[in-house]
Amino acid sequence: xxxxxxxxxxxxxxxxxxxxxxxxxxxxxAHTGDGxxxxxxxxxxxxxxxxxxxxxxxxxxxxxKFASSNTRDRSYTSLVRVVGLVDSLKKGKPEMPSLxxxxxxxxxxxxxxxxxxxFSYGIQxxxxxxxxxxxxxxxxxxxxxxxxxxxxxxxxxxxxxxxxIAKEVMKLGxxxxxxxxxxxxxxxxxxxxxxxxxNPRILDADELADVxxxxxxxxxxxxALARALTQQVRSSKDFWDALEKNLRDDNDEELAxxxxxxxxxxxxxxxxxxxxEIGDPINMVKPNKVNVIDMLxxxxxxSSLIISYYANEILEQRKAFKxxxxxxxIFDTPVILAIEEAHxxxxxxxxxxxxxxxxxxxxxGRKFGVGLIVASQRPSRLSQDVLSQMGSLAVFRxxxxxDQSYIVESSELVSAEVAAGLPSLNSGEAILLGQWVKxxxxxxxxxxxxxxxxxxxxxxxxxxxxKKMSEVAEExxxxxxxx
Ligand SMILES: Nc1ncnc2c1ncn2[C@@H]1O[C@H](COP(=O)(O)OP(=O)(O)OP(=O)(O)O)[C@@H](O)[C@H]1O
Ligand SMILES: [Mg+2]
Numbered sequence: 001x002x003x004x005x006x007x008x009x010x011x012x013x014x015x016x017x018x019x020x021x022x023x024x025x026x027x028x029x030a031h032t033g034d035g036x037x038x039x040x041x042x043x044x045x046x047x048x049x050x051x052x053x054x055x056x057x058x059x060x061x062x063x064x065k066f067a068s069s070n071t072r073d074r075s076y077t078s079l080v081r082v083v084g085l086v087d088s089l090k091k092g093k094p095e096m097p098s099l100x101x102x103x104x105x106x107x108x109x110x111x112x113x114x115x116x117x118x119f120s121y122g123i124q125x126x127x128x129x130x131x132x133x134x135x136x137x138x139x140x141x142x143x144x145x146x147x148x149x150x151x152x153x154x155x156x157x158x159x160x161x162x163x164x165i166a167k168e169v170m171k172l173g174x175x176x177x178x179x180x181x182x183x184x185x186x187x188x189x190x191x192x193x194x195x196x197x198x199n200p201r202i203l204d205a206d207e208l209a210d211v212x213x214x215x216x217x218x219x220x221x222x223x224a225l226a227r228a229l230t231q232q233v234r235s236s237k238d239f240w241d242a243l244e245k246n247l248r249d250d251n252d253e254e255l256a257x258x259x260x261x262x263x264x265x266x267x268x269x270x271x272x273x274x275x276x277e278i279g280d281p282i283n284m285v286k287p288n289k290v291n292v293i294d295m296l297x298x299x300x301x302x303s304s305l306i307i308s309y310y311a312n313e314i315l316e317q318r319k320a321f322k323x324x325x326x327x328x329x330i331f332d333t334p335v336i337l338a339i340e341e342a343h344x345x346x347x348x349x350x351x352x353x354x355x356x357x358x359x360x361x362x363x364x365g366r367k368f369g370v371g372l373i374v375a376s377q378r379p380s381r382l383s384q385d386v387l388s389q390m391g392s393l394a395v396f397r398x399x400x401x402x403d404q405s406y407i408v409e410s411s412e413l414v415s416a417e418v419a420a421g422l423p424s425l426n427s428g429e430a431i432l433l434g435q436w437v438k439x440x441x442x443x444x445x446x447x448x449x450x451x452x453x454x455x456x457x458x459x460x461x462x463x464x465x466x467k468k469m470s471e472v473a474e475e476x477x478x479x480x481x482x483x
Contacts, residue, residue: 005030006077009100013081014039016107016337021046022078024421026443027110028132034097035087038110038118039080040364040440042417047075051345079417082475087117094438119441123168125161126443129429136443140168142392142435144334144371147362149342149387151407157428158375159184161394162338165373165446166290168190175331177289177314178338179256179307179345187450191290196298196306197275201234203305207353210301211274212261212266221259224251237421239276240267253435273297282313287330291467294364305347308353311337315361318368334369337361342374343381355383360391380406390432394445397425 003018016028026041037081051475054060067073076237084094101107115134122137143165150158162178163185170190178185186193200208205226214221218238219306228246234240244263252330269273278284285291291309295303317331337358345354361372362385369425374390376382380403387410395414398404404419418440422431 001109003028003078005101005103005105007103009103011082011097011100013042013079014101015077016080018076018107021076023130024180025128027079028107028113029086029110029114029126030101030107031105032097032101033099034057035085037082037097038084038089038114038439039082040442041078041417042081042421043079045077045079047077048073049075049197070127081415081417081440086114089439090114092121092438099133112420114447118439121438123172125164125168126445129442129444132444136432136441137439138432138436140165140174140436144174144336144369145366145371146391146435147365147372147380148374148392148394148434148436149382149390149391149411150373150375150394150396151398151403152377152394152430153400154377154400155427156377156398156425157430157445158377158394158395158396159340160428160448161338161396161430162373162375163188164446166338167337167448170290173288175287175333175335176291176336176338177285177310177434178292179295179303179310179340180292181295181303181341181344181459185292186294188290188292189450191292192286194293195272195290196293196295196303197278197281197284198270198302199276199281200274200277200307201239201276202280205229208307210467211270211305212262213301214262220255221262224255225411227251265315270297270302273302279470282310282317282330285310285314285330287335288333291482304352304354307339307345308357311357311361315357315365315368315370316432318370320370326403334371335402336371336373338373338375340375342376343378346374346383346386347381348383354360355386359383359385359389362386379403382409388398390434392432392436393430394430394432395422396430397427398422 001018001020003016006015006017022041022044024041024044028037028039045149048067050063050073054063082096088095097453110131115128115131119128120135120137122139124135124137126136128134128136150161151334152158166176166178166188185191198211203211208229209222209225214225224247227250228243230246233239233242233246244260247259293306295306298306314331314335317329321329321332365372374386390411393411393413407414408416408419418431428445428447430443430445431451432443455461
Protein backbone atom coordinates (compact mmCIF):
# COMPACT_ATOMS: atom_id res chain seq x y z
CA UNK A 1 0.00 0.00 0.00
CA UNK A 2 1.25 3.44 -0.90
CA UNK A 3 1.06 6.25 1.64
CA UNK A 4 2.42 9.75 2.17
CA UNK A 5 3.21 11.74 5.32
CA UNK A 6 0.55 14.43 5.83
CA UNK A 7 1.09 18.00 6.89
CA UNK A 8 2.03 18.83 10.50
CA UNK A 9 4.22 15.81 11.27
CA UNK A 10 5.91 15.48 14.66
CA UNK A 11 8.90 13.45 15.80
CA UNK A 12 6.80 11.07 17.91
CA UNK A 13 3.69 10.87 15.74
CA UNK A 14 2.48 11.87 12.32
CA UNK A 15 -0.48 11.35 10.05
CA UNK A 16 -0.37 9.55 6.75
CA UNK A 17 -2.67 9.72 3.77
CA UNK A 18 -2.96 6.34 2.12
CA UNK A 19 -4.53 4.80 -0.96
CA UNK A 20 -6.66 2.44 1.12
CA UNK A 21 -7.61 2.57 4.80
CA UNK A 22 -4.87 1.39 7.18
CA UNK A 23 -5.74 -0.90 10.11
CA UNK A 24 -5.06 -0.43 13.78
CA UNK A 25 -1.73 -2.11 14.51
CA UNK A 26 -0.24 -1.95 10.98
CA UNK A 27 3.42 -0.91 10.78
CA UNK A 28 4.99 1.61 8.40
CA UNK A 29 8.51 2.88 7.77
CA ALA A 30 9.14 6.56 7.01
CA HIS A 31 12.37 8.41 6.31
CA THR A 32 13.46 11.27 8.60
CA GLY A 33 16.62 13.35 8.83
CA ASP A 34 17.74 11.02 11.64
CA GLY A 35 17.21 7.85 9.58
CA UNK A 36 14.26 5.54 8.92
CA UNK A 37 11.64 5.28 11.65
CA UNK A 38 9.13 2.52 12.37
CA UNK A 39 5.60 3.58 13.31
CA UNK A 40 2.37 1.83 14.24
CA UNK A 41 -1.14 2.89 13.24
CA UNK A 42 -3.07 3.96 16.33
CA UNK A 43 -6.11 5.43 14.67
CA UNK A 44 -7.56 5.17 11.19
CA UNK A 45 -10.13 7.60 9.80
CA UNK A 46 -12.06 7.66 6.52
CA UNK A 47 -13.59 10.92 5.39
CA UNK A 48 -15.54 11.89 2.29
CA UNK A 49 -15.33 15.48 1.09
CA UNK A 50 -18.78 15.34 -0.47
CA UNK A 51 -20.49 13.48 2.35
CA UNK A 52 -19.22 16.07 4.79
CA UNK A 53 -21.80 18.53 3.52
CA UNK A 54 -24.72 16.12 3.58
CA UNK A 55 -27.05 16.79 6.49
CA UNK A 56 -30.28 15.08 5.34
CA UNK A 57 -31.04 11.64 3.91
CA UNK A 58 -31.82 12.69 0.33
CA UNK A 59 -28.69 14.82 0.01
CA UNK A 60 -26.66 12.05 1.62
CA UNK A 61 -27.89 9.38 -0.81
CA UNK A 62 -27.24 11.66 -3.82
CA UNK A 63 -23.89 12.69 -2.44
CA UNK A 64 -22.90 9.04 -1.97
CA LYS A 65 -23.67 8.27 -5.66
CA PHE A 66 -21.55 11.22 -6.67
CA ALA A 67 -18.83 10.44 -4.14
CA SER A 68 -18.45 6.78 -5.12
CA SER A 69 -17.80 7.72 -8.76
CA ASN A 70 -15.27 10.37 -7.75
CA THR A 71 -11.86 8.82 -7.03
CA ARG A 72 -10.70 11.93 -5.18
CA ASP A 73 -13.58 12.00 -2.75
CA ARG A 74 -12.35 9.50 -0.16
CA SER A 75 -9.54 10.40 2.17
CA TYR A 76 -7.85 7.70 4.23
CA THR A 77 -5.82 9.21 7.01
CA SER A 78 -4.18 7.41 9.90
CA LEU A 79 -2.38 8.50 12.99
CA VAL A 80 0.98 6.74 13.18
CA ARG A 81 2.82 6.53 16.51
CA VAL A 82 6.61 6.45 16.03
CA VAL A 83 8.06 3.50 17.95
CA GLY A 84 11.73 4.11 17.18
CA LEU A 85 14.55 4.40 14.66
CA VAL A 86 14.81 1.26 12.54
CA ASP A 87 18.57 0.80 13.12
CA SER A 88 18.20 1.07 16.89
CA LEU A 89 15.26 -1.35 16.87
CA LYS A 90 17.27 -3.94 14.93
CA LYS A 91 19.91 -3.74 17.65
CA GLY A 92 17.22 -4.19 20.30
CA LYS A 93 17.75 -0.74 21.86
CA PRO A 94 14.91 1.47 20.66
CA GLU A 95 15.80 5.13 20.23
CA MET A 96 13.43 7.87 19.20
CA PRO A 97 14.22 10.31 16.38
CA SER A 98 14.45 14.01 17.15
CA LEU A 99 13.23 15.01 13.69
CA UNK A 100 9.78 14.42 12.19
CA UNK A 101 9.46 13.01 8.68
CA UNK A 102 8.96 15.73 6.07
CA UNK A 103 5.35 16.09 4.91
CA UNK A 104 5.07 14.49 1.50
CA UNK A 105 7.61 11.76 2.28
CA UNK A 106 6.66 8.37 0.85
CA UNK A 107 5.80 5.85 3.57
CA UNK A 108 6.29 2.11 3.04
CA UNK A 109 4.67 -0.84 4.75
CA UNK A 110 7.24 -2.28 7.14
CA UNK A 111 9.01 -5.29 5.53
CA UNK A 112 8.51 -8.69 7.16
CA UNK A 113 12.19 -9.31 7.94
CA UNK A 114 12.37 -6.01 9.83
CA UNK A 115 9.27 -6.90 11.88
CA UNK A 116 10.69 -10.36 12.62
CA UNK A 117 13.98 -8.83 13.78
CA UNK A 118 12.07 -6.47 16.06
CA PHE A 119 9.32 -8.72 17.48
CA SER A 120 10.36 -12.37 17.32
CA TYR A 121 12.49 -12.74 20.46
CA GLY A 122 12.25 -14.25 23.93
CA ILE A 123 9.19 -16.24 24.85
CA GLN A 124 6.71 -16.15 21.98
CA UNK A 125 3.06 -15.88 22.93
CA UNK A 126 1.32 -14.85 19.72
CA UNK A 127 1.62 -13.19 16.34
CA UNK A 128 1.34 -9.65 15.03
CA UNK A 129 -2.35 -9.06 14.49
CA UNK A 130 -1.83 -7.46 11.10
CA UNK A 131 1.04 -9.74 10.02
CA UNK A 132 0.41 -13.27 11.33
CA UNK A 133 3.69 -14.53 9.86
CA UNK A 134 5.59 -12.47 12.47
CA UNK A 135 5.73 -14.09 15.92
CA UNK A 136 5.54 -11.86 18.98
CA UNK A 137 7.91 -12.39 21.90
CA UNK A 138 7.79 -11.10 25.46
CA UNK A 139 10.31 -10.89 28.27
CA UNK A 140 9.21 -12.95 31.29
CA UNK A 141 11.98 -11.47 33.44
CA UNK A 142 10.21 -8.12 33.22
CA UNK A 143 6.99 -9.76 34.43
CA UNK A 144 8.78 -11.44 37.33
CA UNK A 145 10.34 -8.19 38.48
CA UNK A 146 8.10 -5.34 37.34
CA UNK A 147 4.67 -6.99 37.27
CA UNK A 148 1.95 -7.30 34.63
CA UNK A 149 -1.71 -6.30 34.47
CA UNK A 150 -4.00 -8.21 32.12
CA UNK A 151 -7.10 -6.10 31.50
CA UNK A 152 -10.11 -6.59 29.27
CA UNK A 153 -13.84 -7.16 29.10
CA UNK A 154 -15.25 -10.50 30.14
CA UNK A 155 -14.55 -13.18 27.55
CA UNK A 156 -11.82 -11.14 25.85
CA UNK A 157 -9.03 -13.68 26.51
CA UNK A 158 -7.36 -12.76 29.82
CA UNK A 159 -7.39 -16.20 31.42
CA UNK A 160 -6.15 -17.78 28.20
CA UNK A 161 -3.13 -15.45 28.26
CA UNK A 162 -2.48 -16.17 31.92
CA UNK A 163 -2.63 -19.92 31.21
CA UNK A 164 -0.22 -19.42 28.31
CA ILE A 165 2.23 -17.52 30.52
CA ALA A 166 1.89 -20.24 33.18
CA LYS A 167 2.81 -22.90 30.63
CA GLU A 168 5.88 -20.94 29.60
CA VAL A 169 6.91 -20.44 33.24
CA MET A 170 6.48 -24.21 33.66
CA LYS A 171 8.85 -24.90 30.74
CA LEU A 172 11.37 -22.48 32.25
CA GLY A 173 11.24 -24.25 35.62
CA UNK A 174 9.90 -21.13 37.31
CA UNK A 175 7.71 -20.81 40.39
CA UNK A 176 4.23 -19.43 39.99
CA UNK A 177 1.17 -19.35 42.25
CA UNK A 178 -2.20 -18.80 40.56
CA UNK A 179 -5.08 -17.81 42.85
CA UNK A 180 -7.90 -19.46 40.96
CA UNK A 181 -11.13 -17.89 42.22
CA UNK A 182 -13.37 -19.58 39.65
CA UNK A 183 -11.66 -22.97 39.55
CA UNK A 184 -10.69 -22.37 35.91
CA UNK A 185 -7.19 -23.82 35.92
CA UNK A 186 -7.96 -27.30 37.23
CA UNK A 187 -7.16 -28.79 33.81
CA UNK A 188 -3.81 -27.02 33.38
CA UNK A 189 -1.49 -29.94 32.60
CA UNK A 190 1.65 -30.20 34.69
CA UNK A 191 0.47 -27.75 37.37
CA UNK A 192 0.35 -28.59 41.08
CA UNK A 193 -3.31 -28.43 42.08
CA UNK A 194 -3.95 -27.26 45.64
CA UNK A 195 -7.32 -27.10 47.37
CA UNK A 196 -7.30 -23.83 49.29
CA UNK A 197 -7.37 -24.62 52.99
CA UNK A 198 -7.36 -22.46 56.05
CA ASN A 199 -5.78 -23.60 59.30
CA PRO A 200 -7.70 -21.75 62.03
CA ARG A 201 -4.83 -22.31 64.48
CA ILE A 202 -2.64 -19.79 62.67
CA LEU A 203 -5.25 -17.05 62.21
CA ASP A 204 -5.59 -14.03 64.45
CA ALA A 205 -8.97 -13.42 66.08
CA ASP A 206 -10.25 -10.97 63.46
CA GLU A 207 -9.25 -13.26 60.63
CA LEU A 208 -10.99 -16.19 62.27
CA ALA A 209 -14.09 -14.06 62.82
CA ASP A 210 -14.05 -13.13 59.11
CA VAL A 211 -13.65 -16.74 58.03
CA UNK A 212 -16.53 -18.04 60.12
CA UNK A 213 -18.47 -14.93 59.10
CA UNK A 214 -19.21 -13.13 62.35
CA UNK A 215 -20.54 -9.80 61.19
CA UNK A 216 -18.04 -6.91 61.35
CA UNK A 217 -20.37 -4.89 63.60
CA UNK A 218 -21.11 -7.77 66.00
CA UNK A 219 -18.45 -6.50 68.39
CA UNK A 220 -19.57 -8.48 71.45
CA UNK A 221 -19.33 -11.76 69.52
CA UNK A 222 -15.97 -10.78 68.02
CA UNK A 223 -14.60 -9.82 71.43
CA ALA A 224 -15.80 -13.08 72.97
CA LEU A 225 -14.03 -15.00 70.19
CA ALA A 226 -10.84 -12.98 70.66
CA ARG A 227 -10.79 -13.74 74.43
CA ALA A 228 -11.41 -17.42 73.82
CA LEU A 229 -8.70 -17.83 71.15
CA THR A 230 -5.78 -18.29 73.54
CA GLN A 231 -2.37 -19.74 72.89
CA GLN A 232 -3.43 -22.85 74.78
CA VAL A 233 -6.43 -23.26 72.44
CA ARG A 234 -4.23 -22.85 69.36
CA SER A 235 -2.01 -25.71 70.47
CA SER A 236 -4.76 -27.97 71.87
CA LYS A 237 -5.19 -31.38 70.36
CA ASP A 238 -8.81 -30.60 69.56
CA PHE A 239 -8.84 -26.95 68.57
CA TRP A 240 -12.62 -26.55 68.24
CA ASP A 241 -13.47 -28.29 71.52
CA ALA A 242 -10.96 -26.16 73.39
CA LEU A 243 -12.22 -22.97 71.75
CA GLU A 244 -15.86 -23.73 72.54
CA LYS A 245 -14.99 -24.67 76.13
CA ASN A 246 -13.31 -21.28 76.62
CA LEU A 247 -16.32 -19.52 75.11
CA ARG A 248 -18.68 -21.29 77.52
CA ASP A 249 -16.48 -20.68 80.55
CA ASP A 250 -15.96 -16.99 79.91
CA ASN A 251 -19.28 -15.63 78.72
CA ASP A 252 -22.93 -15.56 79.60
CA GLU A 253 -24.84 -18.49 78.23
CA GLU A 254 -26.62 -16.63 75.48
CA LEU A 255 -23.52 -14.99 73.96
CA ALA A 256 -21.52 -18.22 74.18
CA UNK A 257 -24.34 -20.18 72.54
CA UNK A 258 -24.60 -17.63 69.74
CA UNK A 259 -20.87 -17.69 68.89
CA UNK A 260 -20.74 -21.49 69.14
CA UNK A 261 -23.69 -21.71 66.78
CA UNK A 262 -21.82 -19.52 64.26
CA UNK A 263 -18.72 -21.71 64.60
CA UNK A 264 -20.71 -24.90 64.11
CA UNK A 265 -22.48 -23.50 61.09
CA UNK A 266 -19.18 -22.39 59.55
CA UNK A 267 -17.66 -25.83 60.16
CA UNK A 268 -20.59 -27.52 58.43
CA UNK A 269 -20.47 -25.07 55.55
CA UNK A 270 -16.72 -24.94 55.07
CA UNK A 271 -16.15 -28.63 55.71
CA UNK A 272 -12.68 -29.62 54.62
CA UNK A 273 -11.56 -26.03 53.98
CA UNK A 274 -11.15 -25.42 57.69
CA UNK A 275 -8.42 -27.86 58.58
CA UNK A 276 -6.71 -27.83 61.95
CA GLU A 277 -4.29 -30.59 60.98
CA ILE A 278 -2.62 -29.28 57.82
CA GLY A 279 0.16 -27.51 59.64
CA ASP A 280 1.48 -24.61 57.62
CA PRO A 281 -0.36 -24.46 54.25
CA ILE A 282 2.64 -22.79 52.62
CA ASN A 283 4.29 -26.22 52.55
CA MET A 284 1.73 -27.37 49.97
CA VAL A 285 3.16 -24.89 47.44
CA LYS A 286 5.94 -26.46 45.39
CA PRO A 287 8.89 -24.38 44.29
CA ASN A 288 9.84 -24.30 40.59
CA LYS A 289 6.36 -25.46 39.63
CA VAL A 290 3.16 -23.75 38.64
CA ASN A 291 0.81 -24.02 41.62
CA VAL A 292 -2.92 -23.52 41.19
CA ILE A 293 -4.76 -22.67 44.40
CA ASP A 294 -8.37 -23.63 43.85
CA MET A 295 -10.65 -21.18 45.69
CA LEU A 296 -13.89 -22.24 43.98
CA UNK A 297 -15.50 -23.19 47.30
CA UNK A 298 -14.51 -19.96 49.04
CA UNK A 299 -16.31 -16.65 49.19
CA UNK A 300 -14.57 -13.35 48.56
CA UNK A 301 -13.54 -12.69 52.17
CA UNK A 302 -12.14 -16.20 52.61
CA SER A 303 -10.32 -16.00 49.27
CA SER A 304 -8.93 -12.65 50.26
CA LEU A 305 -7.53 -14.23 53.40
CA ILE A 306 -5.94 -17.05 51.39
CA ILE A 307 -4.31 -14.55 49.04
CA SER A 308 -2.96 -12.40 51.84
CA TYR A 309 -1.65 -15.43 53.73
CA TYR A 310 0.28 -16.93 50.81
CA ALA A 311 1.48 -13.58 49.46
CA ASN A 312 2.75 -12.57 52.87
CA GLU A 313 4.53 -15.89 53.49
CA ILE A 314 6.16 -15.81 50.07
CA LEU A 315 7.27 -12.18 50.39
CA GLU A 316 8.68 -12.81 53.88
CA GLN A 317 10.53 -15.91 52.69
CA ARG A 318 12.04 -14.04 49.77
CA LYS A 319 13.14 -11.26 52.13
CA ALA A 320 14.73 -13.79 54.46
CA PHE A 321 16.43 -15.43 51.48
CA LYS A 322 17.91 -12.07 50.52
CA UNK A 323 19.24 -11.72 54.08
CA UNK A 324 20.98 -15.07 53.48
CA UNK A 325 18.75 -16.88 55.95
CA UNK A 326 18.43 -20.15 54.09
CA UNK A 327 16.89 -22.29 56.80
CA UNK A 328 13.29 -23.41 56.08
CA UNK A 329 13.27 -21.41 52.87
CA ILE A 330 11.16 -23.07 50.19
CA PHE A 331 11.39 -20.29 47.63
CA ASP A 332 15.05 -19.87 46.78
CA THR A 333 14.28 -18.57 43.26
CA PRO A 334 11.90 -15.78 42.16
CA VAL A 335 8.14 -16.34 42.39
CA ILE A 336 5.29 -14.94 40.30
CA LEU A 337 1.91 -14.50 42.01
CA ALA A 338 -1.12 -14.33 39.72
CA ILE A 339 -4.46 -12.97 40.91
CA GLU A 340 -7.55 -13.48 38.79
CA GLU A 341 -10.58 -11.22 39.32
CA ALA A 342 -8.20 -8.76 40.95
CA HIS A 343 -10.83 -6.02 41.30
CA UNK A 344 -12.59 -8.22 43.89
CA UNK A 345 -9.50 -8.47 46.09
CA UNK A 346 -7.82 -5.15 45.37
CA UNK A 347 -10.74 -2.73 45.13
CA UNK A 348 -10.02 0.97 44.76
CA UNK A 349 -10.70 2.85 47.97
CA UNK A 350 -11.19 -0.18 50.23
CA UNK A 351 -8.75 -1.58 52.70
CA UNK A 352 -8.29 -5.29 53.26
CA UNK A 353 -5.43 -7.58 54.27
CA UNK A 354 -5.04 -8.81 50.71
CA UNK A 355 -5.03 -5.25 49.40
CA UNK A 356 -2.35 -4.21 51.85
CA UNK A 357 0.01 -7.09 51.23
CA UNK A 358 -0.45 -7.10 47.45
CA UNK A 359 0.24 -3.33 47.32
CA UNK A 360 3.42 -4.12 49.22
CA UNK A 361 4.37 -6.81 46.70
CA UNK A 362 3.61 -4.35 43.88
CA UNK A 363 5.88 -1.72 45.44
CA UNK A 364 8.72 -3.83 46.85
CA GLY A 365 8.43 -7.20 45.13
CA ARG A 366 11.08 -6.52 42.52
CA LYS A 367 13.78 -6.10 45.18
CA PHE A 368 13.12 -9.60 46.45
CA GLY A 369 12.07 -11.43 43.29
CA VAL A 370 8.32 -11.54 43.78
CA GLY A 371 6.43 -10.70 40.61
CA LEU A 372 2.74 -9.99 40.35
CA ILE A 373 0.20 -10.61 37.60
CA VAL A 374 -3.26 -9.17 38.12
CA ALA A 375 -6.15 -9.91 35.75
CA SER A 376 -9.39 -7.95 35.81
CA GLN A 377 -12.43 -7.26 33.69
CA ARG A 378 -13.36 -4.19 35.72
CA PRO A 379 -10.20 -2.07 35.70
CA SER A 380 -12.10 0.99 36.96
CA ARG A 381 -12.74 -0.83 40.27
CA LEU A 382 -9.13 -1.94 40.62
CA SER A 383 -6.82 -0.21 43.07
CA GLN A 384 -5.09 2.69 41.31
CA ASP A 385 -2.17 2.24 43.66
CA VAL A 386 -1.60 -1.33 42.45
CA LEU A 387 -2.37 -0.56 38.80
CA SER A 388 0.15 2.29 38.67
CA GLN A 389 2.91 -0.09 39.82
CA MET A 390 2.40 -2.48 36.91
CA GLY A 391 5.41 -2.24 34.61
CA SER A 392 3.70 -4.10 31.79
CA LEU A 393 0.20 -4.37 30.43
CA ALA A 394 -1.79 -6.64 28.17
CA VAL A 395 -4.99 -4.83 27.28
CA PHE A 396 -7.72 -6.77 25.54
CA ARG A 397 -11.08 -5.45 24.31
CA UNK A 398 -12.53 -2.83 26.64
CA UNK A 399 -15.77 -1.13 25.65
CA UNK A 400 -16.70 0.69 28.86
CA UNK A 401 -15.58 4.34 28.57
CA UNK A 402 -15.13 4.46 32.36
CA ASP A 403 -12.68 1.55 32.27
CA GLN A 404 -10.81 3.08 29.35
CA SER A 405 -10.34 6.48 30.93
CA TYR A 406 -9.38 4.90 34.24
CA ILE A 407 -6.56 2.94 32.60
CA VAL A 408 -5.34 6.07 30.81
CA GLU A 409 -5.31 7.88 34.18
CA SER A 410 -3.70 5.05 36.15
CA SER A 411 -1.02 3.89 33.78
CA GLU A 412 1.39 6.07 31.91
CA LEU A 413 1.68 3.25 29.37
CA VAL A 414 -1.76 3.80 27.84
CA SER A 415 -2.43 6.90 25.75
CA ALA A 416 -5.91 8.15 24.94
CA GLU A 417 -5.36 7.09 21.30
CA VAL A 418 -4.53 3.53 22.37
CA ALA A 419 -7.60 3.48 24.62
CA ALA A 420 -9.76 4.65 21.73
CA GLY A 421 -8.73 1.57 19.72
CA LEU A 422 -9.63 -0.92 22.47
CA PRO A 423 -13.32 -1.47 21.64
CA SER A 424 -12.40 -2.70 18.14
CA LEU A 425 -10.35 -5.68 19.35
CA ASN A 426 -11.73 -9.23 19.07
CA SER A 427 -11.31 -12.12 21.53
CA GLY A 428 -7.66 -13.03 21.97
CA GLU A 429 -6.41 -9.75 20.47
CA ALA A 430 -4.46 -7.49 22.79
CA ILE A 431 -2.21 -4.46 22.93
CA LEU A 432 1.00 -5.36 24.76
CA LEU A 433 2.71 -2.44 26.45
CA GLY A 434 5.53 -1.70 28.86
CA GLN A 435 8.69 -3.43 29.89
CA TRP A 436 7.89 -6.97 28.79
CA VAL A 437 7.87 -5.88 25.14
CA LYS A 438 10.41 -3.78 23.30
CA UNK A 439 7.61 -1.89 21.59
CA UNK A 440 3.87 -1.43 21.96
CA UNK A 441 2.52 -4.39 20.04
CA UNK A 442 -0.93 -5.33 18.81
CA UNK A 443 -0.95 -9.11 18.95
CA UNK A 444 -3.19 -12.09 18.42
CA UNK A 445 -2.46 -14.25 21.44
CA UNK A 446 -2.02 -18.01 20.94
CA UNK A 447 -4.83 -20.21 22.18
CA UNK A 448 -3.85 -22.64 24.93
CA UNK A 449 -4.66 -26.08 23.58
CA UNK A 450 -6.13 -27.60 26.74
CA UNK A 451 -9.53 -26.10 27.31
CA UNK A 452 -9.78 -23.91 30.37
CA UNK A 453 -12.80 -24.67 32.51
CA UNK A 454 -13.74 -20.99 32.42
CA UNK A 455 -15.00 -20.98 28.84
CA UNK A 456 -18.68 -20.21 28.43
CA UNK A 457 -21.28 -22.88 28.95
CA UNK A 458 -23.11 -23.62 25.74
CA UNK A 459 -26.56 -23.98 27.28
CA UNK A 460 -28.45 -25.13 24.20
CA UNK A 461 -25.74 -27.70 23.35
CA UNK A 462 -25.80 -29.17 26.84
CA UNK A 463 -29.60 -29.27 26.96
CA UNK A 464 -29.66 -30.96 23.56
CA UNK A 465 -27.19 -33.62 24.74
CA UNK A 466 -29.23 -34.28 27.88
CA LYS A 467 -32.46 -34.37 25.89
CA LYS A 468 -30.99 -36.91 23.50
CA MET A 469 -29.79 -39.05 26.41
CA SER A 470 -33.18 -39.06 28.07
CA GLU A 471 -34.89 -39.86 24.76
CA VAL A 472 -32.59 -42.84 24.32
CA ALA A 473 -33.33 -43.89 27.89
CA GLU A 474 -37.07 -43.58 27.26
CA GLU A 475 -36.82 -45.71 24.13
CA UNK A 476 -35.03 -48.35 26.13
CA UNK A 477 -37.74 -48.31 28.78
CA UNK A 478 -40.36 -48.61 26.02
CA UNK A 479 -38.52 -51.61 24.66
CA UNK A 480 -38.43 -53.20 28.09
CA UNK A 481 -42.14 -52.75 28.52
CA UNK A 482 -42.85 -54.16 25.08
CA UNK A 483 -41.00 -57.39 25.59
N1 LIG B 1 -6.08 -16.11 22.00
C1 LIG B 1 -7.32 -16.50 21.70
N2 LIG B 1 -7.62 -16.87 20.45
C2 LIG B 1 -8.87 -17.25 20.12
N3 LIG B 1 -9.90 -17.28 20.98
C3 LIG B 1 -9.67 -16.91 22.24
C4 LIG B 1 -8.36 -16.50 22.67
N4 LIG B 1 -8.42 -16.18 23.97
C5 LIG B 1 -9.69 -16.40 24.34
N5 LIG B 1 -10.44 -16.83 23.32
C6 LIG B 1 -11.87 -17.19 23.35
O1 LIG B 1 -12.54 -16.41 24.30
C7 LIG B 1 -13.09 -17.22 25.34
C8 LIG B 1 -12.91 -16.55 26.69
O2 LIG B 1 -11.54 -16.47 27.00
P1 LIG B 1 -11.04 -16.27 28.49
O3 LIG B 1 -11.69 -17.23 29.40
O4 LIG B 1 -9.55 -16.25 28.42
O5 LIG B 1 -11.62 -14.79 28.75
P2 LIG B 1 -11.47 -13.87 30.04
O6 LIG B 1 -11.05 -12.54 29.55
O7 LIG B 1 -10.63 -14.53 31.06
O8 LIG B 1 -12.98 -13.77 30.55
P3 LIG B 1 -13.53 -13.51 32.05
O9 LIG B 1 -13.35 -12.06 32.33
O10 LIG B 1 -14.96 -13.87 31.94
O11 LIG B 1 -12.74 -14.37 32.98
C9 LIG B 1 -12.34 -18.55 25.23
O12 LIG B 1 -13.11 -19.63 25.65
C10 LIG B 1 -12.02 -18.63 23.78
O13 LIG B 1 -13.10 -19.19 23.09
MG1 LIG C 1 -11.00 -15.17 33.01
